[in-house]
Amino acid sequence: MMFTYPKVLRPKDLKMISRYPCSDEIKDAYAKYLTNYSFKEFVGFCENGDGDLESLIYRFTDLQLERFEPNSLIWVSHVLVNFLIYFDVNLDYGNCYDAYASALQFTVLFFAMKVMIGKVPFDEAQLPEHSLNCFERLFEKCPDFSFNLENDCTLAYKSFNNDFDFTAEEFYTKIRKHFDECGY
Numbered sequence: 001m002m003f004t005y006p007k008v009l010r011p012k013d014l015k016m017i018s019r020y021p022c023s024d025e026i027k028d029a030y031a032k033y034l035t036n037y038s039f040k041e042f043v044g045f046c047e048n049g050d051g052d053l054e055s056l057i058y059r060f061t062d063l064q065l066e067r068f069e070p071n072s073l074i075w076v077s078h079v080l081v082n083f084l085i086y087f088d089v090n091l092d093y094g095n096c097y098d099a100y101a102s103a104l105q106f107t108v109l110f111f112a113m114k115v116m117i118g119k120v121p122f123d124e125a126q127l128p129e130h131s132l133n134c135f136e137r138l139f140e141k142c143p144d145f146s147f148n149l150e151n152d153c154t155l156a157y158k159s160f161n162n163d164f165d166f167t168a169e170e171f172y173t174k175i176r177k178h179f180d181e182c183g184y
Contacts, residue, residue, distance in 0.1 A: 004036075005036060005080075005081045005084045005085075005130065006033070006035045006036060006084075007035040007036045008035070009031065009035055013039075014031075016039075017030065017031065017039055020039070020040075020043065022043045022046070022047065025053060026042070026043055026046050026047075026053070029042075029053055029057060030042050030043075032088070032092075033057060033085050033088055033089055034057065034060070034061070034085065036078075036081050036085075037060070037061070037064055041060075042060055045059075045060045045063070046060075054089060054093055057085070057089055058086070058089070061081075061082045061085050061086070062082070064078055064082070065078055065079065065082070073117070076109065076113060079109060080106060080109055080110060080113075083102045083103075083105050083106035083109070084102075084106060084130060084134070086098070086099075086102040087099050087102040087103050087106065087134050087138075090102060091137060091138060091141055091142075096138065096141070096142035096145045097145070097147070099134070099138055099142075100138055100145065100147060100152070101152065101155075101156065102134075103131060103134035103135060103138060104152055104153060104155075104156035104175070105156045105159055105160075106128075106130065106131060106134070107127065107128065107131040107156070107171075107175070108153075108156045108157050108159075108160065108164075108171060109160065110128045110130075110131065111125055111164070111166065111171065111174075112160070112162070112164040112165075112166075115164065115165045115166060116164065116165055122165060122166035122170055122174075123170075125174075127174070127175075127178055132178075135178070135179075135182070135184065136182070139182075139184050149172065149175065149176060149179060150172050150176075153168060153171050153172035153175055153176075154168045154172065156171075157171050
C-alpha cells in the first residue's frame with residue numbers, strides 16, 4: 001500500500017504559489033499541510049470561509065472526502081492523508097492530545113488496509129513510518145504529555161465502527177510494545 005504525504009511541490013508549483021494574489025498565511029498553510037490538495041481550491045475556500053486558519057484547514061480537508069465514494073480505496077487514502085494533516089496542524093497549534101489521537105487513528109486505518117487489502121497477517125505488520133515519525137515528533141514536542149494508551153487505542157479502533165481482521169486489544173499490544181521500546 002503506497003501513498004505519499006506530504007506531496008513534494010515542484011519548483012514550478014512553488015513559483016506559482018509565490019506569485020498568487022492571496023495572503024502569505026494561506027500560502028504558508030498550504031505549503032506546510034495541504035500539498036496533497038489543490039492550492040487554488042484551498043485559497044478560494046479560505047477567502048470565502050469564516051473562521052481562523054486552523055478551523056478552515058480542518059473543514060477544507062473534510063470537504064475533500066465528499067468527492068469520493070465512502071469506503072472506496074481512494075476515499076480511504078484521503079482519510080489517511082487527512083489524519084496526517086490533522087496530526088501536523090494539531091501538533092503545531094499545541095493540541096497534543098488531538099495530535100496523538102490523529103496518529104493513533106491513522107495507525108489503526110493503515111493496519112486495517114495492510115491486513116485487509118495487502119493480506120499481511122496483523123502480527124507481521126510493522127508500524128508505518130508515518131506513525132513512527134508522528135509519535136517521535138509528538139513526544140519531542142510534548143514530553144510531559146499524559147495519556148491512557150489502552151483506552152486511547154480502543155477509542156481509535158472503535159472510531160471506525162468496523163470489524164477489522166485484528167482486535168482493539170491486539171492493536172493496543174502492538175502500540176504498547178513500540179511505546180515501551182521508545183520509552184514513551
